[in-house]
Amino acid sequence: MAGTSNLLELMTRNIRQSGIYVAFVFIVVLFTILTGGTLLSPGNITNLVLQYSYILILAIGMVMIIVAGHIDLSVGSVVALTGAVAAVVVIREGMPWWVGIIAALITGVLVGIWQGFWVAIVGIPAFIVTLAGMLIFRGLTMQTLDNVSLSPFPSEYQMIAGGFLNGLLGGPGYDVFTLLIGVLAVLGFAVQQWRVRMRKLKYKQPVEALWLFAVKILVVAAVILAFAWRLANARGLPIVLILLAALVLIYGFVTQRTVFGRHIYAMGGNLQAAKLSGVKTKRVNFLLFVNMGVLAAIAGIVYSARSNSAQPGAGYMFELDAIAAAFIGGAAVTGGVGKVQGAIIGGLIMAVMSNGMQIMGIDQSTQNVVRGVVLVLAVAFDVWNKKRVAVEK
Amino acid sequence: MSDHILEMRSITKRFPGVVALRDVTLTVRRGEIHAICGENGAGKSTLMKVLSGVHPAGSYDGDIVFDGEKVSFQSINDSEARGIVIIHQELALVPHLSVAENIFLGNEVATGGVINWHEANAKAVELMHKVGLDENPVTPVGYLGVGKQQLVEIAKALSKNVKLLILDEPTAALNDDDSEHLLSIIRGLRDEGVTCIIISHKLGEIASIADATTVLRDGSTIETIDMHTGENLVPRIIKGMVGRDMEHMYPERDVVIGEEVFRIEDWTVMHPTQPGRVMVDRASLKVHAGEVVGIAGLMGAGRTELAMSIFGQSYGRDISGTAYLHGEPVKLTSVSEAIDHGIAYVSEDRKRYGLNLIEDIRRNITAAGLHKIATGGVVNGNEEIAVAERYRTSLNIKAPSVMSVVGQLSGGNQQKVVLSKWLYTEPEVLILDEPTRGIDVGAKYEIYSIINKLAASGKAIIVISSELPEVLGICDRIYTLSEGRITGEQRAEEATQESLMELMTQEPADTVAAATD
CATH class of the missing domain: 3.40.50.300 (P-loop containing nucleotide triphosphate hydrolases)
Structure with missing residues (x-):
């Protein structure tokens, strides 16, 4: 077992993981062709990050909820509610922009406490609690806003989703700072991958052949650098991208390296065994929903800043994108399996699809059909994959 | 035809x-x-x-x-x-x-x-x-x-x-x-x-x-x-x-019994959902360091209920009675409290209660003692692998690596993973519920050897089993349980399958009355 394994073996063994990347590349290529190259234009790449960052933020929280064996249907409504609270505080009450952000985050925490209480303490299935939450928080949004849209936000608030870091280091026609960050990201990725590989070798775990490892690093480096190049040629480094990167790193760490993260997987894998191993399941479940509330609030802030308004109907069907992102990203319907990085790729797939279809001028109704079908197919793949593995045993 | x-x-x-x-x-x-x-x-x-x-x-x-x-x-x-x-x-x-x-x-x-x-x-x-x-x-x-x-x-x-x-x-x-x-x-x-x-x-x-x-x-x-x-x-x-002769079913061991480690008195447990149904009725038992104590009882006698109620009240309600650790009364109201007090419970149903089958050996082994390799809530991944490797070697878990998924192991190896998990919490009192259920002869012998080694290292061990030869073969002292009550206590060398069976089938008159009202 130790030593290196060949490409095919790695691919088939990790079809759940590698499949996502293949699907992502496929979707990107498909829509690049369908949109005549517009998808990958510098302006659109920037736009993609700005417009769909909320999916990725929600997907991070959602994949954790799904791994623990729950679901959250209320995130769309929570996005709307938190955005509405921020708008009321900042626009209607005229308070500073950061008070609005704090108010939105507190709202997110309160929402999480409410749902966490019912799911974790009382023991009502999350499906029911969050289905009710979907309605409750949508209703509260409408009441908060008196059923009208509020706009515009002050420019500081808009910066969260529309701001860029550029010109810090100058550059002839492109932003050097953005490129520098891109290079640092590549180096960080390469070092981290190398350390993982060394550790696996030390503990005699199978790793891919060295050439394959090098190819993997080079491909990722090329993608990141190309991405950075596009951004640098447009408007520079979006602030929201920094926020996203921070969230991905933090939550990647929390889920993979901390006791709390490990407990989430243990509960999703076998709740009874986790309980009998001393995992405080109520506490973990409660915190998961509070966390989801906070992430939904962040998404709410970003989304309201991006649209420069709070609307009663904001966040409609966002839960679908978040749930689809988690499942496309390899989360299992039965819980216990799923990764933040997977959910991010899943979210990007949903984002590229939505964006591509929009560029192509496809009708919203058709877009809904496509997104729904993609969700079903992602879960079908998980079910099929599980059967395949079961038969092999 | x-x-x-x-x-x-x-x-x-x-x-x-x-x-x-x-x-x-x-x-x-x-x-x-x-x-x-x-x-x-x-x-x-x-x-x-x-x-x-x-x-x-x-x-x-x-x-x-x-x-x-x-x-x-x-x-x-x-x-x-x-x-x-x-x-x-x-x-x-x-x-x-x-x-x-x-x-x-x-x-x-x-x-x-x-x-x-x-x-x-x-x-x-x-x-x-x-x-x-x-x-x-x-x-x-x-x-x-x-x-x-x-x-x-x-x-x-x-x-x-x-x-x-x-x-x-x-x-x-x-x-x-x-x-x-x-x-x-x-x-x-x-x-x-x-x-x-x-x-x-x-x-x-x-x-x-x-x-x-x-x-x-x-x-x-x-x-x-x-x-x-x-x-x-x-x-x-x-x-x-x-492919070889099996001389003895049960490995030999030198018994050195020390101080009393754990004791329960008047332990009573009610059914979690059926009010008035007594599952364990005023049970008292004790176990010493280095001792293997058996609990023999028929299916439904309340063995698992007794064990799980001790283990952080993971079974039953209205649990009354006192538990003593080294002579001091202790409260064991949650599983984590029980683990902190050095009590471990290996379930009779390892697939349902013992293992995360979709996870690897490594993470199953550290599941109950994760805090020991964590600093400030962050798990040390290298240390974790080292711990898992240590148990894989010492308990002879047959798997390609500690990254192998537990669901693909054989019953005996799965049981060794569960045992590893609990050994890693370094318990003083180890409750083993049907430790060799669904395990082949060779692996059984290995499990018995592990139990012996643990006893020799001074742990207090309680073995629950429905196989009487096994109880007689590995235990020093045996309690019999019938309809939630301890009906007898015998030294292993004095006990026979017949004497145990008689006690196991004895119907305590007042328990019957309690169960029917």
């Missing part, structure tokens, strides 16, 4: 990377009880999956001739249609449905899709009678004990006009009484013309019931033994299974 109801010829089944069955031949005469023996991983289950169509025709090489006809089953439905019914070790019953509903599940007594409940229940009673099950047919199966559930499975098989009944470890979860009952029913079925294949690890049982025994080892047939030669064939079977 041929004399042989089943011939499996030269069956070879390959999985990616392994050959699970190599040229296996199995011939079963009509109307006999045919035992299949082999260590876990020897290929017994795979062979039965090939026979029942779980592995469809075409996915293996070789021929199956059933009832004189070459067959190629594509699914379990195909084999059931021919009268081959398999009863798995993990019962496939729906706990919320009634006995009758379970018996006729998928085979309902109905006209035009409308179920005739009177007829269904009446037929169910008839079938239940055949298997000696005296229960109301409308009782939900979940209310019955494992022993009775097994009988429901057999009744279900009978409802399908079974010709060849395959029982995978039918008595693994049963106590001696229930096992004896089940075996007599299997004999009865044979006499009525139903051929039975029985997979079992209990060799004494095989010796008493089987007409022929096929021994498998490492995916190959070793031999088929005629069981009517009159001599004691158990040593020969063991030799065939493990």
Whole structure:
């Protein structure tokens, strides 16, 4: 077992993981062709990050909820509610922009406490609690806003989703700072991958052949650098991208390296065994929903800043994108399996699809059909994959 | 009509990377009880999956001739249609449905899709009678004990006009009484013309019931033994299974008993959902350092309930009584509290309560003691692998690496993973509930050796078991439990299977009164 394994073996063994990347590349290529190259234009790449960052933020929280064996249907409504609270505080009450952000985050925490209480303490299935939450928080949004849209936000608030870091280091026609960050990201990725590989070798775990490892690093480096190049040629480094990167790193760490993260997987894998191993399941479940509330609030802030308004109907069907992102990203319907990085790729797939279809001028109704079908197919793949593995045993 | 109801010829089944069955031949005469023996991983289950169509025709090489006809089953439905019914070790019953509903599940007594409940229940009673099950047919199966559930499975098989009944470890979860009952029913079925294949690890049982025994080892047939030669064939079977002689079933050990470590007094536990039902009634017991204490009791006597209620009140409600650790009263109101106090509980049902089957060995081993390799809530991944490696080596867990998924290991190795998990919490008191259930002879010996080593290192060990020879073989002192009450305490050297059984079946008069009000 130790030593290196060949490409095919790695691919088939990790079809759940590698499949996502293949699907992502496929979707990107498909829509690049369908949109005549517009998808990958510098302006659109920037736009993609700005417009769909909320999916990725929600997907991070959602994949954790799904791994623990729950679901959250209320995130769309929570996005709307938190955005509405921020708008009321900042626009209607005229308070500073950061008070609005704090108010939105507190709202997110309160929402999480409410749902966490019912799911974790009382023991009502999350499906029911969050289905009710979907309605409750949508209703509260409408009441908060008196059923009208509020706009515009002050420019500081808009910066969260529309701001860029550029010109810090100058550059002839492109932003050097953005490129520098891109290079640092590549180096960080390469070092981290190398350390993982060394550790696996030390503990005699199978790793891919060295050439394959090098190819993997080079491909990722090329993608990141190309991405950075596009951004640098447009408007520079979006602030929201920094926020996203921070969230991905933090939550990647929390889920993979901390006791709390490990407990989430243990509960999703076998709740009874986790309980009998001393995992405080109520506490973990409660915190998961509070966390989801906070992430939904962040998404709410970003989304309201991006649209420069709070609307009663904001966040409609966002839960679908978040749930689809988690499942496309390899989360299992039965819980216990799923990764933040997977959910991010899943979210990007949903984002590229939505964006591509929009560029192509496809009708919203058709877009809904496509997104729904993609969700079903992602879960079908998980079910099929599980059967395949079961038969092999 | 041929004399042989089943011939499996030269069956070879390959999985990616392994050959699970190599040229296996199995011939079963009509109307006999045919035992299949082999260590876990020897290929017994795979062979039965090939026979029942779980592995469809075409996915293996070789021929199956059933009832004189070459067959190629594509699914379990195909084999059931021919009268081959398999009863798995993990019962496939729906706990919320009634006995009758379970018996006729998928085979309902109905006209035009409308179920005739009177007829269904009446037929169910008839079938239940055949298997000696005296229960109301409308009782939900979940209310019955494992022993009775097994009988429901057999009744279900009978409802399908079974010709060849395959029982995978039918008595693994049963106590001696229930096992004896089940075996007599299997004999009865044979006499009525139903051929039975029985997979079992209990060799004494095989010796008493089987007409022929096929021994498998490492995916190959070793031999088929005629069981009517009159001599004691158990040593020969063991030799065939493990490829060596098994001198002693239970390893020797030097007993050094120290101070009292753990004691409970007047421990009473109520049923979690049925008010007024007493599951454990004023039980008192103690265990010393270096001592292995047995709790012997029939299924439903409250053994697991007692153990789990001690382990952080993970079972029952209104638990009263006092627990003492080193003579000091302690509160054990949650599992984490119990673990912090050095108590560990290894469940009788490792798949349901012990393991995260989709996770790897490493993470299962550290699941209960994760804080020990974590600083500020962050797990040290290198240390974790080192810990897992240490236990893999010391407990001889057979797996390619500690990154192997636990669900793919054999029962014995899974049990070692659960044991590792609890050893890593460095407990003082280790409660082992049926530690060798569903494990082959070789692995059992290893588990016993581990228990001995732990006792020798000064741990206080409580072993709950329904196999009396095992209790007598590994324990120093034995408590008997009957209907939630401790009915006796004997030193192992004074106890016999008969004396224990007598105490285990004793009905404490006031418990009966308490249970009926």
